[in-house]
Amino acid sequence: MSQALNAIRSRIAAAALAAGRAADAVQLVAVSKLQPWEHIAPVFDAGQRVFGENRVQEAKERWTPLRDQIELRLIGPLQTNKARDAVAFFDVIETLDREKLARVLADEVQAQGRAPRLHVQVNTGQEPQKAGVTPAEADAFIAACRGPYGLTIEGLMCIPPADEDPAPHFRMLADIAARNGLDKLSMGMSDDFETAVAYGATSVRVGSALFGTR
Ligand SMILES: *Cc1c(COP(=O)(O)O)cnc(C)c1O
Numbered sequence: 001m002s003q004a005l006n007a008i009r010s011r012i013a014a015a016a017l018a019a020g021r022a023a024d025a026v027q028l029v030a031v032s033k034l035q036p037w038e039h040i041a042p043v044f045d046a047g048q049r050v051f052g053e054n055r056v057q058e059a060k061e062r063w064t065p066l067r068d069q070i071e072l073r074l075i076g077p078l079q080t081n082k083a084r085d086a087v088a089f090f091d092v093i094e095t096l097d098r099e100k101l102a103r104v105l106a107d108e109v110q111a112q113g114r115a116p117r118l119h120v121q122v123n124t125g126q127e128p129q130k131a132g133v134t135p136a137e138a139d140a141f142i143a144a145c146r147g148p149y150g151l152t153i154e155g156l157m158c159i160p161p162a163d164e165d166p167a168p169h170f171r172m173l174a175d176i177a178a179r180n181g182l183d184k185l186s187m188g189m190s191d192d193f194e195t196a197v198a199y200g201a202t203s204v205r206v207g208s209a210l211f212g213t214r
Contacts, residue, residue: 005030025202031053072091169187
């Protein structure tokens, strides 16, 4: 049993119901980056099976022994020289954010015959230090991924600026998704996942509220 896991699951379900959505409409992605195994084990043992990691190498070290038992999502920036490993190891890559990466991922999907589900990351706050396409570029980038690169895009991901009300960012991501026919929205973290659920998140990425501070 994990009290933290139960508490987060209850809060997600309550937020979904409050938004007029089904209690199980939102998937919890447990962000295990930088956590010692003794923090992860109770959550895994309690049945959590979807995990998010920031780095390819760290994810491989942590999850290789249990890889076939979980769904694993890459939520950190991906360098093109790690694309081969990422395509081989992850079920979902949430951080597709530039044409060069789209091209390399398309090549790897071809070469490996394995296609992780893909989300495009949108830098809704247009922060220079943050990855993601700008909101203005998003439609054209999604079209390029689908067209020239032949990639299937499942959804969008964003990380709102830390010091702003996240709601307008979540709404913007939902709008971009709707006009591009995308139905998956990865948004919301420990401090704002309930707001994200209210704006249509289909998955929330929760780390410290689940495992403790990193
Ligand atoms: C670390 C991280 C999270 C989890 O953040 P918490 O505030 O610990 O819940 C979610 N998304 C991304 C992209 C992250 O890098």
